[in-house]
Amino acid sequence: MIGVLDGEKIHHDIDGVLNGLVAAGEAKAKHRHLAVTHADGKRWVLVGLGKRDELDAEKVRVAAASALGRARELGAGRLCWEVPHKVGSEIAAAIVEGTLLSAYRFDRFKSKPPEDNGGPDALVVSAHDDLTAVVTQAQIVARAVNAARNLQNTPANEMTPRHIADAARGLRELKGVTVEVEGREGLQRLGMGSFACVAQGSAEEPALITLQYEGPNASGPLLGLVGKAVTFDTGGISIKNANKMSDMKFDMSGGAAVLGAMEAIAELRLPVRVVAVVGATENMPAGNAVKPGDVVTAANGTTIEIINTDAEGRLVLADCLTHAVNRGAERLVDIATLTGSIMTALGNTHAGLFASDDDWAAQVAAAATTSGETVWRLPLHDDYAKALDSDIADVMNVNEARKAGSSVAAQFLQRFTADVPWAHLDIAGTAWGTGKPYAAKGGSGWGVRLFVELARSLTR
Ligand code: BES
Ligand code: MN
Ligand code: ZN
Numbered sequence: 001m002i003g004v005l006d007g008e009k010i011h012h013d014i015d016g017v018l019n020g021l022v023a024a025g026e027a028k029a030k031h032r033h034l035a036v037t038h039a040d041g042k043r044w045v046l047v048g049l050g051k052r053d054e055l056d057a058e059k060v061r062v063a064a065a066s067a068l069g070r071a072r073e074l075g076a077g078r079l080c081w082e083v084p085h086k087v088g089s090e091i092a093a094a095i096v097e098g099t100l101l102s103a104y105r106f107d108r109f110k111s112k113p114p115e116d117n118g119g120p121d122a123l124v125v126s127a128h129d130d131l132t133a134v135v136t137q138a139q140i141v142a143r144a145v146n147a148a149r150n151l152q153n154t155p156a157n158e159m160t161p162r163h164i165a166d167a168a169r170g171l172r173e174l175k176g177v178t179v180e181v182e183g184r185e186g187l188q189r190l191g192m193g194s195f196a197c198v199a200q201g202s203a204e205e206p207a208l209i210t211l212q213y214e215g216p217n218a219s220g221p222l223l224g225l226v227g228k229a230v231t232f233d234t235g236g237i238s239i240k241n242a243n244k245m246s247d248m249k250f251d252m253s254g255g256a257a258v259l260g261a262m263e264a265i266a267e268l269r270l271p272v273r274v275v276a277v278v279g280a281t282e283n284m285p286a287g288n289a290v291k292p293g294d295v296v297t298a299a300n301g302t303t304i305e306i307i308n309t310d311a312e313g314r315l316v317l318a319d320c321l322t323h324a325v326n327r328g329a330e331r332l333v334d335i336a337t338l339t340g341s342i343m344t345a346l347g348n349t350h351a352g353l354f355a356s357d358d359d360w361a362a363q364v365a366a367a368a369t370t371s372g373e374t375v376w377r378l379p380l381h382d383d384y385a386k387a388l389d390s391d392i393a394d395v396m397n398v399n400e401a402r403k404a405g406s407s408v409a410a411q412f413l414q415r416f417t418a419d420v421p422w423a424h425l426d427i428a429g430t431a432w433g434t435g436k437p438y439a440a441k442g443g444s445g446w447g448v449r450l451f452v453e454l455a456r457s458l459t460r
Contacts, residue, residue, distance in 0.1 A: 001081040003049040014039040057094035058372035064098025065437035083127040093138035100142035102438040106153040145445035148260030152443025156232035156249040161280035165207040174266035182208040192319035194298035199281040201289025206281035224329025228336035229255025229280035236309030253431035254335040257447030279316040305393040321416040332422040341405030343429040350376040354410035357421035371449035384411040
């Protein structure tokens with residue numbers, strides 16, 4: 001695999017074959033353009049990377065995905081990528097990420113193994129400098145993203161809250177990681193009436209999962225990551241219609257991203273301290289389910305009038321945020337497939353970013369830019385909070401007007417952040433089916449890379 005940059009010669013040619021291909025116009029610098037030739041007993045894929053001064057990691061991830069697609073058509077088992085000369089290490093990392101993410105397949109439930117297993121058997125990264133560390137780290141991150149995608153794609157009959165908790169417990173084998181799990185009784189004991197009411201109508205035991213990571217020579221603020229892991233969201237008594245309801249197995253994507261991030265951060269041995277809280281439950285209708293009009297009390301004492309049981313994510317997150325604050329989090333980010341409205345606003349390209357603190361918002365946004373998981377900041381405002389004034393309780397979980405649904409939801413969450421600098425990522429549009437060339441179908445693992453970058457930024 002050789003990248004073609006606009007106006008530049010290919011450095012390691014085979015008797016002029018490769019530059020000849022460029023000169024003939026068969027290989028082009030146009031981004032993602034592909035040309036194939038045979039020389040020196042090997043096959044060469046020339047991949048357009050555009051202009052050098054416009055080159056960034058995301059373009060390279062996408063180009064690497066295209067190149068892998070062609071290599072697979074050619075039946076190549078071993079790939080060698082030549083890193084373009086004089087680029088930053090993020091470009092080599094992007095080659096690894098783009099390749100490993102697009103090689104991902106979820107075929108566990110196919111009774112016959114598909115012919116295309118995603119491939120390749122091996123990826124060799126060729127460069128003038130020693131990139132061992134960069135490549136190893138990128139591989140750790142890509143594998144953690146793919147692990148999150150496995151959690152996402154696994155159907156909800158298997159991916160129950162208990163199964164999410166088991167996945168979290170599996171991280172105990174990583175140095176510096178501790179994992180605690182509380183069930184229904186624990187939620188009651190901790191006064192988490194908000195989280196508990198969502199789980200109330202489900203036969204599956206909910207799981208409040210708390211992970212802690214203490215890196216070597218860790219410094220900086222205690223980072224709190226909070227993830228929504230509703231393993232299936234029927235809407236509850238305010239039941240959803242049947243249209244695409246099967247997608248609601250992905251309503252645990254925030255929790256999957258948090259687990260993937262903890263895996264990567266711990267494997268990378270980043271010198272940071274993290275407390276992660278994942279709230280896992282089903283949201284089911286049942287004879288004993290929470291009903292519209294019920295009032296519950298959250299762990300921080302806030303009373304909530306449940307107007308719509310389908311606005312369950314914020315109820316779970318409310319108590320998980322309080323829990324992260326109680327565990328001493330000094331910076332908070334939550335991640336959740338929270339509102340359909342965010343898809344209306346931003347589609348599948350950006351996640352919604354809401355934040356109570358401009359510096360923290362900027363740090364999260366910078367991590368998003370580096371990771372290629374783009375975000376767009378949307379407003380928090382006291383007027384959105386007023387929309388949730390209840391006649392009989394402190395707050396309602398939704399208002400019937402349904403205007404600015406994502407901002408109103410974020411405003412609800414802010415009540416549970418105890419003034420700790422907090423950012424909220426609404427990933428309902430980006431968690432699956434993004435159509436990105438390296439994550440075309442199913443779960444995208446969105447957020448894992450962003451959280452790794454955020455943790456890295458705390459060490460600088
Ligand atoms: N999990 C959904 C949000 C969602 C919807 C994510 C579609 C991805 C695709 C969430 O729990 C929900 O149901 N939100 C409601 C809130 C409403 C009742 C205020 C929504 O967005 O419709
Ligand atoms: Mn819902
Ligand atoms: Zn939901």
